Amino acid sequence: MIRKLFKFHGGVHPEPHKSESATAAIRPAPMPSELVVPLRQSTRAAARCIVEVGQHVLKGQRIGEAEGKLGTAVHAPTSGEVIAIGDHPMAHPSGLTAPAVHIRPDGLDQWIDLTPFDYDANDRISMLANLRDAGIVGMGGAAFPSHIKLGTGIGIETLVINGAECEPWITCDDRLMRERGNAVIDGAAILAEVIGARRVLIGIEDNKPEAVESMRKAVAEARPALPMDVIAVPSLYPAGGEKQLIRVLTGIEIPHGKLGGEFGVQCFNTGTAHAVHRAVRFGEPLVSRIVTLTGNADTPGNYEVLVGTPIQHLLPLMGPRPDTDRFLLGGPMMGFALTDLSVPIVKGSNCIIAASPTLFPPPPAELPCIRCGECARACPAELQPFELYWFSRSRNFGKAQEYHLFDCIECGCCSYVCPSHIPLVDYYRFAKSEIWARERESAAADQARDRFEFRNYRQEREKTEKAAKLAAKAAETKAKLAETEGVDNKVQVADGSEDPKKALIAAALARAKQQKAAIKPANTDNLPPEAEAEIAEIEARRQKALGGSEPKPLGVLTTDNNGGEDKQS
Amino acid sequence: MLTALLVMAGIAVVLGAALGYASIRFKVEGDPLVDKIDAILPQTQCGQCGYPGCKPYAQAIANGEADINQCPPGGEEGIRHLADLLGREFKPLSEEHGIEKPKSVAFIDEQTCIGCTLCIQACPVDAIVGAAKQMHTVVEPLCTGCELCLAPCPVDCITMEPVVETVETWKWKYPVIEIRQTA
Ligand code: SF4
Numbered sequence: 067m068i069r070k071l072f073k074f075h076g077g078v079h080p081e082p083h084k085s086e087s088a089t090a091a092i093r094p095a096p097m098p099s100e101l102v103v104p105l106r107q108s109t110r111a112a113a114r115c116i117v118e119v120g121q122h123v124l125k126g127q128r129i130g131e132a133e134g135k136l137g138t139a140v141h142a143p144t145s146g147e148v149i150a151i152g153d154h155p156m157a158h159p160s161g162l163t164a165p166a167v168h169i170r171p172d173g174l175d176q177w178i179d180l181t182p183f184d185y186d187a188n189d190r191i192s193m194l195a196n197l198r199d200a201g202i203v204g205m206g207g208a209a210f211p212s213h214i215k216l217g218t219g220i221g222i223e224t225l226v227i228n229g230a231e232c233e234p235w236i237t238c239d240d241r242l243m244r245e246r247g248n249a250v251i252d253g254a255a256i257l258a259e260v261i262g263a264r265r266v267l268i269g270i271e272d273n274k275p276e277a278v279e280s281m282r283k284a285v286a287e288a289r290p291a292l293p294m295d296v297i298a299v300p301s302l303y304p305a306g307g308e309k310q311l312i313r314v315l316t317g318i319e320i321p322h323g324k325l326g327g328e329f330g331v332q333c334f335n336t337g338t339a340h341a342v343h344r345a346v347r348f349g350e351p352l353v354s355r356i357v358t359l360t361g362n363a364d365t366p367g368n369y370e371v372l373v374g375t376p377i378q379h380l381l382p383l384m385g386p387r388p389d390t391d392r393f394l395l396g397g398p399m400m401g402f403a404l405t406d407l408s409v410p411i412v413k414g415s416n417c418i419i420a421a422s423p424t425l426f427p428p429p430p431a432e433l434p435c436i437r438c439g440e441c442a443r444a445c446p447a448e449l450q451p452f453e454l455y456w457f458s459r460s461r462n463f464g465k466a467q468e469y470h471l472f473d474c475i476e477c478g479c480c481s482y483v484c485p486s487h488i489p490l491v492d493y494y495r496f497a498k499s500e501i502w503a504r505e506r507e508s509a510a511a512d513q514a515r516d517r518f519e520f521r522n523y524r525q526e527r528e529k530t531e532k533a534a535k536l537a538a539k540a541a542e543t544k545a546k547l548a549e550t551e552g553v554d555n556k557v558q559v560a561d562g563s564e565d566p567k568k569a570l571i572a573a574a575l576a577r578a579k580q581q582k583a584a585i586k587p588a589n590t591d592n593l594p595p596e597a598e599a600e601i602a603e604i605e606a607r608r609q610k611a612l613g614g615s616e617p618k619p620l621g622v623l624t625t626d627n628n629g630g631e632d633k634q635s
Numbered sequence: 636m637l638t639a640l641l642v643m644a645g646i647a648v649v650l651g652a653a654l655g656y657a658s659i660r661f662k663v664e665g666d667p668l669v670d671k672i673d674a675i676l677p678q679t680q681c682g683q684c685g686y687p688g689c690k691p692y693a694q695a696i697a698n699g700e701a702d703i704n705q706c707p708p709g710g711e712e713g714i715r716h717l718a719d720l721l722g723r724e725f726k727p728l729s730e731e732h733g734i735e736k737p738k739s740v741a742f743i744d745e746q747t748c749i750g751c752t753l754c755i756q757a758c759p760v761d762a763i764v765g766a767a768k769q770m771h772t773v774v775e776p777l778c779t780g781c782e783l784c785l786a787p788c789p790v791d792c793i794t795m796e797p798v799v800e801t802v803e804t805w806k807w808k809y810p811v812i813e814i815r816q817t818a
């Protein structure tokens with residue numbers, strides 16, 4: 067069957083340089099003396115560390131718990147001892163540090179108990195949680211959490227498996243498809259089931275005939291329940307861009323600012339499909355990946371590398387030639403030069419290229435833009451790169467966004483064709499990070515404004531509350547006053563005083579007197595006669611002092627007075 | 636059960652009333668210019684401009700009482716934005732109001748803190764938590780770096796720590812500079 071393929075806009079034909087490493091079978095990379103596993107596998111989210119220094123961990127044991135919306139778990143890539151937890155340079159163009167768990171391997175490489183995940187006995191939600199806890203992220207480079215992408219599913223018609231691998235030099239997906247085609251197909255079938263896709267399209271650039279062959283064989287062997295097509299697509303960079311591959315295979319044009327999921331298509335990398343297969347069928351979390359080591363090297367190859375392996379440990383495997391001046395992580399179009407070779411391999415690292423001045427000559431000096439439009443013709447995202455360049459350069463970020471800056475996939479086609487050698491992508495990256503920073507700042511400012519206003523409101527409220535309380539108290543006193551005036555009229559009259567305050571005092575005095583008089587000796591039952599006599603004597607003295615009234619006999623006092631009874635009972 | 640419901644309902648009513656009151660009490664009289672100016676100001680609420688907060692300064696600019704170059708946290712960029720908005724000439728930051736500093740957050744040395752609550756009262760955005768005679772601490776994401784809590788502290792245990800760049804907040808450098816250097 068000849069399938070109709072579509073064409074995406076633009077694109078370029080850089081030197082493929084695939085042959086250097088494409089013939090080298092995947093070999094396991096030797097175990098380094100120390101693994102540095104970053105808790106932050108991408109810039110988006112960091113995992114929360116759940117191990118301690120000195121703890122012994124097994125291969126596949128979770129060392130970082132998924133945290134936040136975009137978080138995924140991180141696992142120990144081998145068995146050994148946690149020797150440190152601390153900041154370490156990251157595989158990031160900034161060369162900044164991020165928290166990492168340092169593990170000294172014990173050489174046994176002993177797996178933790180693994181339990182395959184039974185999808186038939188579980189629901190979708192637990193499947194997604196399982197993938198998150200297995201640390202599955204996109205292996206094409208962006209390391210976007212797969213469970214999030216799958217979570218948007220339902221209503222997805224087509225699953226696209228991306229085996230295009232369009233960047234020059236990189237061959238890790240090629241080797242994976244050639245050698246582990248069955249696993250990739252099985253992973254694709256699982257992914258299709260999770261998102262409810264009704265067909266699977268596997269796109270592979272036609273410069274990888276062996277991979278196409280192997281995948282076709284794997285599909286024939288697997289006899290999947292739903293139609294799966296392995297399709298060779300014309301080699302044109304960037305055919306492996308998500309939107310570009312979807313366009314080529316299905317003809318669906320995804321507009322600016324939209325994602326494939328909204329149009330019934332979802333795209334996953336072959337490496338991701340493989341990782342999903344391992345996680346579901348064997349319960350193995352994602353602890354290793356295939357990395358291409360190539361470039362200006364004597365023995366380029368493809369290696370299965372544990373996540374956390376320092377890059378400098380891998381370099382001897384490819385034998386970089388003496389004139390190598392730097393190493394690129396990722397491809398030559400989208401990768402970046404490493405500033406520090408101790409950075410570890412993370413889940414998204416697909417390739418290390420030894421670069422030399424002959425292989426990658428330094429770009430000629432930048433000249434002014436002549437508005438030739440070459441870049442716009444080459445742009446696969448159908449943007450106007452020269453406009454974006456102009457607005458980014460003049461820091462006119464609002465305008466840059468209007469021209470869909472965020473649809474730029476940083477593929478580098480525009481810089482590649484630019485006759486003025488302008489490093490256009492650098493400007494876009496600059497503009498994007500400035501815009502993000504501004505968004506963070508304005509969010510912080512909004513928060514500060516709200517909190518400041520609330521504090522003012524609170525202070526105001528406290529003030530009014532205090533005033534209200536004082537007013538209430540004053541009113542209460544006044545009310546009491548009025549009441550006392552009514553009751554103690556007699557006293558007032560007796561005193562002949564009009565002043566309410568004076569009257570109040572007089573009333574209080576009178577009350578005190580009454581109370582004093584009312585006090586009677588307590589606990590006087592069953593007393594011997596001598597004691598009773600003594601009490602009577604004291605009482606007489608007291609009464610005399612109070613006002614000279616006649617002392618009452620004790621018996622009367624103890625029986626006829628309510629107050630006394632109250633006190634005793 | 637019923638009491639719980641009643642209590643919850645009661646709380647809801649009280650809070651609703653409080654919110655309603657706040658919306659009336661703090662209703663911003665629709666002056667779009669003040670709001671536009673306020674949106675540009677950094678909301679650090681530090682008072683370096685000579686006004687008790689960003690909003691009053693915005694009001695003063697709108698009334699023509701204050702110049703546009705009095706806010707050090709906003710820096711040159713802020714002044715540029717204000718100049719654009721108001722159609723005025725850009726002028727450098729007025730020195731008497733302070734200098735532009737890298738963004739910092741307050742840090743309380745918890746060993747030295749005596750729990751006097753003075754800093755809590757000074758903080759314009761309620762970014763400090765603590766109670767009388769208890770150790771205090773700064774909630775970092777809320778701190779605007781206004782430095783208003785430094786002076787009131789009787790034991791000088793608050794310092795300003797510059798915010799360190801992380802992988803998340805790192806920015807690509809402006810390319811031209813790099814090219815000129817290498818060329
Ligand atoms: S290709 Fe280069 S010179 Fe031509 S318009 Fe684009 S940026 Fe300008």
Ligand code: SF4
Nearest residue numbers: 445474475477478480
């Ligand atoms: S880097 Fe961006 S602007 Fe340039 S060609 Fe690629 S998508 Fe278009």
Ligand code: SF4
Nearest residue numbers: 679681682684689706
């Ligand atoms: S100086 Fe401080 S209070 Fe005044 S506007 Fe600037 S940040 Fe706000």
Ligand code: SF4
Nearest residue numbers: 758778779781782784
């Ligand atoms: S903690 Fe200090 S520096 Fe931070 S906002 Fe509050 S008063 Fe200002």
